[in-house]
Amino acid sequence: MSRALLLSLLLTAAPLAAAAETVAIVNARIETAGPAGEIASGGVLIRDGKIVAVGPAVVPPSGARVIDAHGQVLSPGVIAASTSLGVEEVEGVSSTHDEAAGPEIGAAFDIAYGVNPASTLIPIAREAGITRAIVTPVAGRGGGGDRDEEVDIAAQTAGGSEHKSPGASLFEGQAAAIRTASGDTDLVLKSRIGMVVDFGENGARIAGSRGAEVTLLKAAFDDARRFQKNRAVFDRGAEIPSHLTREDLEALIPVVEGRTPLLVRVHRAADIRLVLRLAREEKLKLILEGCEEGWMVGAELAAAGVPVLIDSEADLPESFETLGARLDNAARLQAAGVLMAIEGARDFNNVRQARFNAGTAVANGLSYPAALAAVTINPARIWGFADKAGSIEVGKDADLVLWSGDPFETSTYPVAVFVAGRQQPQDARILKLRDRYAKPADGYPPEYH
Amino acid sequence: MRTPWVLAAAMAVGLSACATDTLSQDKADKPAATTASTASAHDQKPLPPGLDPTVDRDPFPSTYHPLPSHPTAIVGANILTATGVEIDGGVVVMVDGRIAAVGPAGAAVPAGAEVIDGKGRWVTPGVIDGHSHLGVYPSPSVPALSDGNEATDPNTAYVWAEHSVWPADPGFDRARAGGVTALQILPGSANLFGGRSVFLKNVPAITAQGMKFPGAPYGLKMACGENPKRVYGSKGRTPSTEMGNVAGYRRAWIDAADYTRRWDDYHAKIAKGEKADPPKRDLTLDTLMGVLKGEIRIQNHCYRAYEMATMIDISHEFGFHIAAFHHTSEGYKVAALLAKEGICMHTWADWAGFKMESLDGIEANAALSHRAGACVIIHSDDPIITQHLNQEAGIAMAAGNRIGLNITPAEAIAWITLNPAKAAGVADKTGSLEPGKMADVVLWSANPFSIYAKADKVFVDGALIYDRRDPRFQPRSDFELGQPGEGAFQ
Numbered sequence: 001m002s003r004a005l006l007l008s009l010l011l012t013a014a015p016l017a018a019a020a021e022t023v024a025i026v027n028a029r030i031e032t033a034g035p036a037g038e039i040a041s042g043g044v045l046i047r048d049g050k051i052v053a054v055g056p057a058v059v060p061p062s063g064a065r066v067i068d069a070h071g072q073v074l075s076p077g078v079i080a081a082s083t084s085l086g087v088e089e090v091e092g093v094s095s096t097h098d099e100a101a102g103p104e105i106g107a108a109f110d111i112a113y114g115v116n117p118a119s120t121l122i123p124i125a126r127e128a129g130i131t132r133a134i135v136t137p138v139a140g141r142g143g144g145g146d147r148d149e150e151v152d153i154a155a156q157t158a159g160g161s162e163h164k165s166p167g168a169s170l171f172e173g174q175a176a177a178i179r180t181a182s183g184d185t186d187l188v189l190k191s192r193i194g195m196v197v198d199f200g201e202n203g204a205r206i207a208g209s210r211g212a213e214v215t216l217l218k219a220a221f222d223d224a225r226r227f228q229k230n231r232a233v234f235d236r237g238a239e240i241p242s243h244l245t246r247e248d249l250e251a252l253i254p255v256v257e258g259r260t261p262l263l264v265r266v267h268r269a270a271d272i273r274l275v276l277r278l279a280r281e282e283k284l285k286l287i288l289e290g291c292e293e294g295w296m297v298g299a300e301l302a303a304a305g306v307p308v309l310i311d312s313e314a315d316l317p318e319s320f321e322t323l324g325a326r327l328d329n330a331a332r333l334q335a336a337g338v339l340m341a342i343e344g345a346r347d348f349n350n351v352r353q354a355r356f357n358a359g360t361a362v363a364n365g366l367s368y369p370a371a372l373a374a375v376t377i378n379p380a381r382i383w384g385f386a387d388k389a390g391s392i393e394v395g396k397d398a399d400l401v402l403w404s405g406d407p408f409e410t411s412t413y414p415v416a417v418f419v420a421g422r423q424q425p426q427d428a429r430i431l432k433l434r435d436r437y438a439k440p441a442d443g444y445p446p447e448y449h
Numbered sequence: 450m451r452t453p454w455v456l457a458a459a460m461a462v463g464l465s466a467c468a469t470d471t472l473s474q475d476k477a478d479k480p481a482a483t484t485a486s487t488a489s490a491h492d493q494k495p496l497p498p499g500l501d502p503t504v505d506r507d508p509f510p511s512t513y514h515p516l517p518s519h520p521t522a523i524v525g526a527n528i529l530t531a532t533g534v535e536i537d538g539g540v541v542v543m544v545d546g547r548i549a550a551v552g553p554a555g556a557a558v559p560a561g562a563e564v565i566d567g568k569g570r571w572v573t574p575g576v577i578d579g580h581s582h583l584g585v586y587p588s589p590s591v592p593a594l595s596d597g598n599e600a601t602d603p604n605t606a607y608v609w610a611e612h613s614v615w616p617a618d619p620g621f622d623r624a625r626a627g628g629v630t631a632l633q634i635l636p637g638s639a640n641l642f643g644g645r646s647v648f649l650k651n652v653p654a655i656t657a658q659g660m661k662f663p664g665a666p667y668g669l670k671m672a673c674g675e676n677p678k679r680v681y682g683s684k685g686r687t688p689s690t691e692m693g694n695v696a697g698y699r700r701a702w703i704d705a706a707d708y709t710r711r712w713d714d715y716h717a718k719i720a721k722g723e724k725a726d727p728p729k730r731d732l733t734l735d736t737l738m739g740v741l742k743g744e745i746r747i748q749n750h751c752y753r754a755y756e757m758a759t760m761i762d763i764s765h766e767f768g769f770h771i772a773a774f775h776h777t778s779e780g781y782k783v784a785a786l787l788a789k790e791g792i793c794m795h796t797w798a799d800w801a802g803f804k805m806e807s808l809d810g811i812e813a814n815a816a817l818s819h820r821a822g823a824c825v826i827i828h829s830d831d832p833i834i835t836q837h838l839n840q841e842a843g844i845a846m847a848a849g850n851r852i853g854l855n856i857t858p859a860e861a862i863a864w865i866t867l868n869p870a871k872a873a874g875v876a877d878k879t880g881s882l883e884p885g886k887m888a889d890v891v892l893w894s895a896n897p898f899s900i901y902a903k904a905d906k907v908f909v910d911g912a913l914i915y916d917r918r919d920p921r922f923q924p925r926s927d928f929e930l931g932q933p934g935e936g937a938f939q
Contacts (some may be wrong), residue, residue: 092675092804121802269933293933313833316588317619317929323589324934352799356840359900408900410843413851430801430811437781438817438852446782 022047023421024060025402028069033076033376034391037369044074046398049421054392067402072415075372075407076391077131077399079379081309081341082263082289083351085125085133086115086178086187099138101173107220107255108247109173111137112191121351122180122187123428128344128352129407131180131399131419132189134383136263136289137173137196138346139206169206170216172196174251175263177383179399181419182427193383194287195255199266199275200321210271214278220244221282224252261285261384263309268321269296276304287382291333292325298336307339307382312361313353330374331365341382342374359408371408397421493719496727502712502735506744509611511661513650515910520544522558523892526567531574531867531881535859541572543888546910551882570905571897573862574881575630575889578835579795579869580748580775580828584634584649584657585610587618588832598637599644600680603688603697606669607732608644610636614657617926620832625651625915626923627836628891628904631662633873635775636670638750639680641688641697643670645736646748648873650909653924666746666874668772669736671698673751673760674806695759702767705737712738746772746874752806754782761790773872775828778810781817788822793872795828798844815842815864816849816856826872827864838865843898858898887911 026043030036032054043058044051060066089096098114115135125133175194178187197203199213207213223242227234227249234246242249254260264275267290276297279286288294289309294301301308312330317323333340342361344353358371366374380390389397398421405412417424436449498504521543528536530551540556542549550556558564585597596613599605614634624632629651636643646668649660673694682689688697711728718725739745747764751757751774764771773793774780778801780787780794787794796818801810819825827842829835846861863881870880879887888911895902907915916922929935 090802090804090808124802296933313837315623315836316832317932317934318588318590318832320589320591323929323932326934350800356844356900360837363901363903410840410898410900411847411850413847433809434811434813434817434848434852437811438813 021421022061022064023067023398023418023423024058024064025067025069025074025400025416026058026060028072028074028402030054030392031073031075031372031407032392033369033372034393036393041071044392044398044400046400046418046421049398051392051394051396051398051400054394067416069402073403073405073407073412074392075129075401075403076376077389077401077417077419078129078354078375078407079341079383079390080125080130080133080351080354081343081379081382082136082175083133083343083346084138085121085130085135085180085351086117086119087111087135089116089119089121099135101137101169103169105173106169106244106248107171107173107195107251108245109137109171110176110191111135111173112176112188115176115178115186115188117184117187120429123182123425124430125351126180126182126417126419126424127414127426127428127431129355129401129403129414129417130351131401131417132380132385132389133178133180133351134175134193134379135178136175136194136346139169139172139198139202170197170203170213170220171248171252172198174260177385179419180424181422182424190385192251192254192260194261194263195252196263197265199264200268200271200290201319202265210274214274216243217278218282220248220252221256221284224249224256228253228256255284256282258283258285261287263287263289265289267292267319269293269324271321272297273300276300276306279306280304290322292322292329294338295326295329295332295336296324298333298338301333302337305339307341307378308333309341309343309379309382311345312342312357312364312366313345327360327364330361330371334366334370339378339382340374341379342371355407356410359406362408493724500727500730502730502738503716506739509609509658509661511663512656512658513652513654513661513663515546516652516912516914518543518546518888518908518911518913520549520559520562521565521908521911521913522562523565523567523572523890524558525554526570526572526892527896528882529571529573529859529862529897530883531863532883533859533863535857538568539572541882541890543890543908543911546888546912548882548884548886548888548890550884565892565906567892569895571893571895571902572882573628573839573891573893573897574866575879575891575907575909576628576838576865577869577873577880578624578629578632578829578838578865579773579793579826579872580830581624581632581634581835582637582830583620583624583632583832583835584614584616584618585636586832587615588620598639600637600639603640603677603681603686604642604701604733605636605640605644606642606701606734606736608636609647609667610634610644610670611647611657611661614647614649614660616654616657616660617928619926619929620835621651621653622924622926622929623832624835625907626904626917628839628893628897628907629835630889630891630907630909630914631870631875631879632835633668633748633869635668635748638670638672638676641672641677641694642701642733642737643672643750645745646670648875652909652914653926662875662878664875664878666744667736667739668746668748668873669740671747671749671751671760673749673756674753675804676750691756695763698760698763699766701733701737702741702763702769705734705741706767708734709738709741740769741767743770746770746872748773748775748872750775752776752778752810754779756806757783757792758786761786761792772874773824773826776807776830778807778814780823780825781811781814781821782809784818784821784823787818787824791824793824793826793868794818795826795869795872796845797830797834798827798841798848800834812845812848813852813854815845816852816854819856819860819864820849820854824868824871825864826868828869839893839897839902840900841865843900846898858896861898 101109377390648665
């Protein structure tokens, strides 16, 4: 990709306000998620927001702030592989939702514009060790929590669902990468890093059926290619022979060129095969999300070099496209050689479950290093920024978490969180509420505390 | 013929008056009651049993029978009894479906008992999920099976969750693999009065009756807050506001009190041999009357502190007791009040923020409230979380210990065992490892609060109902048989 093009695609984050300090974290058990693996006891040196040294014998330079980890665990920051972080504040309050495109737009929807750096969910995400997240668009949905009965209620109380042309609404829009730094005026590291499509039951709901969706998708990709070759015709105002608008077609060009990955939410084994075939025929770069039946097609996924984002707790036949869901999906995909990221549920603040889900995957057969990679370096690889984040290696951004213990354990919490070398405040609203009410009563209402 | 009738009536009144937790399930009572209904005073025609709500209060009786068991001892495991005790390397003995003994290392094992080596593993009471919609909102989540909310009227106290339970829900099997031995299945929260809950043993069965926990009292699901007013407000009906909700509760309790008085008057007259017109039976008011008589336990979906306080005032106004609040994101704000009122609070470890009424949910909710003396329960309300309640309790315990509350595993285990048994009114039968109680027991691979812990063996009434290492004890639902994956899980 040319530098000019790269710049044109980037919404760069505001430069970090304060010059990051020099910090040495010593006496830590370091889980690097990189080539160095686990360092039983060692240190990391952070300067200018980067990792400048890591190893068993890091000597802090004079003037560096030294943090003695006393044997606690240092890991790369968790990377949430597909979330609504920053674009949805309260699930049950639709006015706080910016994760769906609406009726006028599809592929061209750029979720990055709606990211709110002041979201109270971002400090909560940091409490789960999350230092970067991919924000991915979804189809419009009702609010009110995610439990079955609440969905049922939402369905009963919602008005008619939005209708837009099938061609446009097949594409949910474009994802962005953000970091969870406190105080930044813009959290977006890079926008338009992937195009999102729902396949299977959700896709069929829009297109009419799976077969209809395949045909519509192929038509959309064809239209984008024709548009690319004949922009002048479109620019003259000639009729566009497509379901898609000019903006949607423009957004699909990097997808059909195989430069921007297409994130497809897909669940049953047959659909995964179908999407693999579609991508082969259309020469698309794929990322798959969901893949509850991925374990049935592990070899095919590995052969195609297609990575997957999975929820390792998903083990129920919640729909007819997840009948084969099982707890060892992660372990089996890993054994098949599939590049995999483990995510928390995307609803409200469940993004914080990613680290626990990694632990659940370990309990069900995934190796510990593979589980660590699945929430750190793998999402960085999948989304194309492994040169900057995802592991503790010299030269990478100092996105680090010092944990009170094993990062996957229920009893563990983050002792210190660094984003790009800056230690973050642990000031989540939920912690402030906790501290207010943990104080002994003093005759004044808690609002005075 | 009159004597047994009077006796039966007196028994029924006595049962109500002493506010027992338990519906009479004793079959010995039933013939007497039925005979009584057919006998009548003087020239009065006997009232058919279906028209008198006090005659057969168990019309869908449990047909549960424990699975086969043999004397079993788990030796050498760390034991959390849920009564505040942790025993390192102790012995749990199960005989004839009951806990026969719980003791330290070296305690006697009866001759002939199967001995399970528990070394390095942990034993707890069976996990009880106090808030489940398994069966009523089963997997697959399709409209044909979504039977949890009779969202057609704000007061549907007349519906019973057990009539919506689809026993083939694979969620029951997954929950069992997570150590869940009993569940309270609740109607949803669309209505002010959602209907009766049912308490189930988590054993595979063809009917809901085959899962019903013998002797468990019924619950009545009530709902505070956003859901009822949203459902009915959107239909242009009351309630459409919080104040509309409260008016709806109070009007219903006034009707229930009137109904109760009319039946009491009727029975008093009949008992004296006087002529009396029976009131018309009303299924809605039957359930509310059961609450007023202390037989049916209020299970109240209620997130916010101020709503809980209002519900408590209403309970005082009409003279009933709330057994438990559910969800209680703001429980920590009124934990002392809940402790004083003897009301349990069900909550999650870290689910919060998904709607306005859950915005103030904090991870330390359970721990802070526990330290304030409240009866705390970690519940699921979800078919995935129900499989991980042990870890959820671990997360909640850790949030307290992070601020120095020093909650021990011996305490926190009660959040998913003894306390939900208390809230459901079955704590005299299950929920802790105490001699004489039902042998509902889990053998865990590790400290149950660890993310890596898995249920290795699960016992209900002393019978092995799940074994992680033995496919013969990994039941698969009819629904999953022959489907992709075949419901295989570890």
